[in-house]
Each structure stands twice: as structure tokens, then as C-alpha cells.
Amino acid sequence: MRHSTPQESTPCETCPLRKNPAFRPFDAQQLAFVKSFRTGEIAVAAGETVLSQGRASDSIYTVLKGWGYRYKSLDDGRLQILNFIMPGDLIGLQGAVLDEMGHSVNASSDMVLCVFNRRKLWSLFSEFPSLAYDLTWLASREEQLLDEHLVSLGRRSALERIAHVLLLLHDRAAETGAAPEGRMPYPFSQQQLADTLGLSLVHTNKTLRKLTDRGVMTWRDRSFVLTDRDALCEIAKYDYAEKQPRPFI
Amino acid sequence: MRHSTPQESTPCETCPLRKNPAFRPFDAQQLAFVKSFRTGEIAVAAGETVLSQGRASDSIYTVLKGWGYRYKSLDDGRLQILNFIMPGDLIGLQGAVLDEMGHSVNASSDMVLCVFNRRKLWSLFSEFPSLAYDLTWLASREEQLLDEHLVSLGRRSALERIAHVLLLLHDRAAETGAAPEGRMPYPFSQQQLADTLGLSLVHTNKTLRKLTDRGVMTWRDRSFVLTDRDALCEIAKYDYAEKQPRPFI
DNA sequence: CGGGTTCTTGACTAGTTTCAAGCAAAGTGG
DNA sequence: CCACTTTGCTTGAAACTAGTCAAGAACCCG
Structure with missing residues (x-):
């Protein structure tokens, strides 16, 4: 794993997540513990690898800023993205609890991660x-x-799948205030x-076109805008559930 | 949820999981706590529902005997099985921690479940x-x-997928000693x-035939036998990892 | 202004689904 | 104990969704 020089640390007190109403507040004791659990902060540039499949990781991370994705790759080059990673998400727990990471994590935008020492995980418990x-x-x-996600891959058509992730991605970003006015600035490629x-890249592109032709979304500059949310929900059979403030570490 | 009359309780001391070398042992204190956490035991007949999507559940269960599966269904009848459930697995945690179960669980054989009180989960922590x-x-x-599983659905062909689950299912069963001599007595249908x-039922059946024609497996009486494991591994690009004794609750 | 990604589109192909029909085994009721 | 029904398995043919190949356009970066 290579990343940029460690930034100077944002102290927990000014942690961007703590100000965000989407996340539940910490009490003083918890905050004190998390400060001792935490070993620092790193910045990872867009495109770089945070964690690698097959390795054990010494650290666990909470995303403070930026987006990434978790994926598995097969020997012959096929690749499956498992989930997207956004601020507040915890990564590397699998590697800390089991012995080996079963997946990799890459940054899709520049990220800032809060680093925790895996060895102190036990004291957290x-x-x-x-x-x-x-x-x-x-x-x-x-x-x-x-x-x-499994339901999508197993039982939804390409059109449904795309409508579904777009809504999901948008709503996950909106939770933390990162998708104003239906505009989702997720910096990923059609290949991703x-x-x-x-799906194949070509079929994804053609299906995206079908959606833009119907006027329900637009894809531009590696991000998208949901122009007709209701129609998209209709296609994806998606319904939004109000979210409560969520925990993070 | 309907199930058969509660069986008389197997005391924790004679719990079938505790005798099994695949599971890590309990110390006396843990055992005492688990006994207080546990509220009883239920038997669920093959085909019946253990947990239902959309409901909150008051209980968490550990499987003592039998097999089941976790699934999600869409309004139009499409159904996706997410994972299989075997002895030692814990079910219902999602419903206990989040507020609602996102999936259902059905028994595929007669099952015996150890029941825990969701409300006491906090005291476990x-x-x-x-x-x-x-x-x-x-x-x-x-x-x-x-x-x-996501990699299978997203990036593997039908032939690879089938070879892969068969191996996975067999090895998971073998972990707990339930698949002697490559014979996997999992009681499920081709539809499942x-x-x-x-995949569709028809294509599953044809792909299964392709595998039996190659002489690598046989399917009979709703269970299967791996007759040429190496060939299957080759098809699925599967490699077996030795398992350590695992925890259970 | 090149050279490399990423996106786009058309034509062709392959894998998978759908439809349809028949069979075997297991259960049900008279 | 035997028709009758149900459920699960099997097979072929036709239809369709998604994948592959190929090539050009648009965009980004140095």
C-alpha cells in the first residue's frame, strides 16, 4: 500500500463526521477511548489501493473524507466490486477479525482515513x-x-440493476449530505x-443510454443526476426508507 | 412463524455443537452466561419459515441441527437465496441490531434451534x-x-457457479463432519x-447435466456426490483453505 | 498537440431464459 | 390398493438479453 505523506492530524474534536447530524454523537468517555485507539490519519490519492486481498492488515480504518470501493478479483482478471465506501464507513474489520482480507479496497477519489490499531481492537471489546x-x-x-446487491445481481435485469444502484448510491451519499439536488458526484467510470x-462495459453503456433517452437521469463528467426520481424508483422497484442517525467509530 | 411443539431442552452441557471439534470450546463462565442468555429451544419442520423479511424478531437463534437458507423475495415473486445455514450458524442478528429483518429464513430440513432473547443481547456485550x-x-x-457469492453471481458462468457452490457447500458441511466421503446430503431442490x-431452473438442470456427463458429480435424491473433486476445482477455480475451530454462541 | 484513457455505437455471437411438453416419484383420498 | 394429483426433474426449440469484437469520437493530461 502506498499513499501520500501523512497529513497533519485532524483532532477527534474537529472530526468532520462528528459535526454531521447523520452520525450519532459520542460521549466524553467514548471519545477519550477512540482517541487512544486511533494511531493517526492517512491520505490516499484517487486510484490508489488501501487494502489488498490476501494480506493481513495491521490497521482498521474509518473513512473521514472521499469515496472508495471494495472488490475481489479473480486470477484471470475478472473483477467484482462488492460495495462502495463512503465517509463514516469502517474498512478492514474482516482482516482484523478473520486472519486474512478476502477483498481489496481502492480509493475512487482522494480519501482521508482515520487509522486504528488492529491490536487494540480487543480492548475496544x-x-x-x-x-x-x-x-x-x-x-x-x-x-x-x-x-x-446479491438480489440485484441474481434477479434483476440490467435496466433494473442500474436504476437500483443509482438510487442507492444517491441515497447513501445524501444521508451524509453529499448529494445536493439529486446530483451525485461519485467519481467513477462506466467500467466500474x-x-x-x-455487466459488460458495452452493455452498461447502452443501458445507461436507454435511461437517459427516457429522461430519467443524465451521466456526465463521471457523475450523474437523477432527473426523474419517481420514474427511476418505478423501474427499480425501489423505495426509500428514512434513516436514523448511525454509529461510527 | 409456526413451528412444532417445543422439544424438551437439550441442556447446554450436552449441546451437539460443543462436542464437535470444529467448534471452539467454552469456558465455565461463558457457558454460565450463555445458559442465562438462552431462553429455550425450538424445532422447525422442513419447509417452514423461521424468520420473515420485514418483521422485527424478538429472538436470535443458533442452529443446533439441520439446514436452512436465508433469502429475499421481490413483490413479483422473484426470489434470491443469499446463503445457506448450517449447524453453528447464528441467525437473526440483523433483526436484533438493526430494527428490521431484511431477509427471511426457511428450514430446508428439520431443524433444531437454540433460542436467545434479543433483549439480553446488550448484556452479552x-x-x-x-x-x-x-x-x-x-x-x-x-x-x-x-x-x-457476489463474485459468483457477477462474474462466473453458470458452469463455474454450480461447480463453485457445490464445492463450497460440501466443504462447509464437511467442516462440521456432515459430508462423509464427498457425499453431501443437503436436501434442496434444483429450483433452490x-x-x-x-439462474433459471431449466438452465440449472442443463448445466447440472453437463457436469454429470463429464463425470465430476452426481445429483440424486435431492443431494449430490462429488465424484471428481479435482476436476470440479479446476472448473470453479476453487481452492480449499484449511479451517480453524470456529466460535459459536 | 499528441497519446492515452473513457465513452459510444453498430454488427455479430453466445449464454441464458422462456415456453412447452413429458416423465417419474411421492403423496392423497376414495 | 389403485386412480388422481402434485411436485420435481428432464428435454428440445425459439426468443432474447447480454457479451464480444471492432472502430471511431470525445475527453483529459502532460
Whole structure:
């Protein structure tokens, strides 16, 4: 893993996540513990690798800024994106609890990550059950997102799949205030969208065109705008559920 | 949820999982806590529903005997099986931590489940960090299985997918000693296999035939035998990793 | 202003689904 | 105990969705 020079640390007190109403507040004790659990902060440039499949990682990270994606690749070059990673998400837990990372993580935009020492994970469990519970919350939510993704790949048509991820991505970004007015500034390529949905690049492009022809969305500059959300929901059979403030570590 | 009359309880001391070398042992304190956490035991007949999508569940379960599957269904009847459930697996955590179950669980054979009170989950975190850690282990492993499944649905051909699940299913069963001599007695239909792999029943059947014609497996009486494991591994690009004793609750 | 990505489009092909029909095994009721 | 029904498996043919190949256009970066 290569990344840019470590930034000077943002102290936990001014952590961008803590100001965000989408995230639940910390009490003083929890904050004190998290400060001791944390070993620093790193910046990862767009396109670089944060974690590699097959390796054990010494660290766990919480995303402070930027977007990334979690993926698995096969020997012959086929690649499957498992999930997208946004601010507040925790990455590397699998590598900390099991012995080896089953997936890789790449940054799709410049990211800033809060770094935690894997070896102190145990003290989180023994001293801060409330944080351990939050960890489990985070793991359950990830499972729920994967479940939904599995339904898409297994049972939805290309058109439904695309409409569905677009809505999902938008709503996940909107949760943390990152998608104003239906505009989703996720910096990814059509190839990445294809690798997410288990489609070929060409078919993804043609399906995207079908959606823009119907006037429900536009794709430009590696991001998209939902111009007719209702129609998209109709296509994807998607319904939005109001989110409660969520935990993070 | 309807199930048969509650069986008389197997005491934790004679729990079938505890005797099984595939599972890590409990110490006396943990055992005492689990006994208080546990509210009883239920039997679920093959075909019945254990948990329903959309509902909150008051209980969490550990499978003592039998097999089942976790799935999501869409309004129009399409169905996607997310994962299979075997002895030692924990179900219902998502419903306990988040507020609603995003999936359903059905029994594919007669099952016996150990029932825990969702409301006491918090005391598990606060009093037994070692068990909380095990819970996280279990959640991470589920995530890993889902990741692998996602790769299958997204990037593997029908032939690869079938070879891959068959091996996975066999090895998961073998872990707990339930698949002697390559014979996997999983009682499921081809329709269920199709719903697992995101394929149609017809194509699943034809692909299964292709595999039996090549002499690598046989399918009979709703279970299968791996007659040429190496060839299957070759097709699926599958490699087996030795498993350590795993936790359970 | 080149050279490299990324996006776009058309033509052709392959893999998978859908439709349709028949068979076998297991259960059900008279 | 035997018709009758149901459920699961099997097979072929036709239709269609998505993949591959190929080539050009647009965009980005140095």
C-alpha cells in the first residue's frame, strides 16, 4: 500500500463526521477511548489501493473524507466490486477479525482515513461494549447492503440493476449530505459501474443510454443526476426508507 | 412463524455443537452466561419459515441441527437465496441490531434451534466481551461468504457457479463432519439451487447435466456426490483453505 | 498537440431464459 | 390398493438479453 505523506492530524474534536447530524454523537468517555485507539490519519490519492486481498492488515480504518470501493478479483482478471465506501464507513474489520482480507479496497477519489490499531481492537471489546455494539451494527448494515446487491445481481435485469444502484448510491451519499439536488458526484467510470453490476462495459453503456433517452437521469463528467426520481424508483422497484442517525467509530 | 411443539431442552452441557471439534470450546463462565442468555429451544419442520423479511424478531437463534437458507423475495415473486445455514450458524442478528429483518429464513430440513432473547443481547456485550468478539467473528465470516457469492453471481458462468457452490457447500458441511466421503446430503431442490445462483431452473438442470456427463458429480435424491473433486476445482477455480475451530454462541 | 484513457455505437455471437411438453416419484383420498 | 394429483426433474426449440469484437469520437493530461 502506498499513499501520500501523512497529513497533519485532524483532532477527534474537529472530526468532520462528528459535526454531521447523520452520525450519532459520542460521549466524553467514548471519545477519550477512540482517541487512544486511533494511531493517526492517512491520505490516499484517487486510484490508489488501501487494502489488498490476501494480506493481513495491521490497521482498521474509518473513512473521514472521499469515496472508495471494495472488490475481489479473480486470477484471470475478472473483477467484482462488492460495495462502495463512503465517509463514516469502517474498512478492514474482516482482516482484523478473520486472519486474512478476502477483498481489496481502492480509493475512487482522494480519501482521508482515520487509522486504528488492529491490536487494540480487543480492548475496544473489553472496555467499551457500546463501541463493540456499534461495530456489530456496522457489520450488520454491511451485510444488509450485500444482501440487496446479491438480489440485484441474481434477479434483476440490467435496466433494473442500474436504476437500483443509482438510487442507492444517491441515497447513501445524501444521508451524509453529499448529494445536493439529486446530483451525485461519485467519481467513477462506466467500467466500474459494470464491474459492480456484473455487466459488460458495452452493455452498461447502452443501458445507461436507454435511461437517459427516457429522461430519467443524465451521466456526465463521471457523475450523474437523477432527473426523474419517481420514474427511476418505478423501474427499480425501489423505495426509500428514512434513516436514523448511525454509529461510527 | 409456526413451528412444532417445543422439544424438551437439550441442556447446554450436552449441546451437539460443543462436542464437535470444529467448534471452539467454552469456558465455565461463558457457558454460565450463555445458559442465562438462552431462553429455550425450538424445532422447525422442513419447509417452514423461521424468520420473515420485514418483521422485527424478538429472538436470535443458533442452529443446533439441520439446514436452512436465508433469502429475499421481490413483490413479483422473484426470489434470491443469499446463503445457506448450517449447524453453528447464528441467525437473526440483523433483526436484533438493526430494527428490521431484511431477509427471511426457511428450514430446508428439520431443524433444531437454540433460542436467545434479543433483549439480553446488550448484556452479552457489556458482560462478555469475548462472546461479543465471537459475534463479530461470525458477522465477518458471513460477510466473506456473501462477498464470494457476489463474485459468483457477477462474474462466473453458470458452469463455474454450480461447480463453485457445490464445492463450497460440501466443504462447509464437511467442516462440521456432515459430508462423509464427498457425499453431501443437503436436501434442496434444483429450483433452490437456481434461486441461489441467479439462474433459471431449466438452465440449472442443463448445466447440472453437463457436469454429470463429464463425470465430476452426481445429483440424486435431492443431494449430490462429488465424484471428481479435482476436476470440479479446476472448473470453479476453487481452492480449499484449511479451517480453524470456529466460535459459536 | 499528441497519446492515452473513457465513452459510444453498430454488427455479430453466445449464454441464458422462456415456453412447452413429458416423465417419474411421492403423496392423497376414495 | 389403485386412480388422481402434485411436485420435481428432464428435454428440445425459439426468443432474447447480454457479451464480444471492432472502430471511431470525445475527453483529459502532460
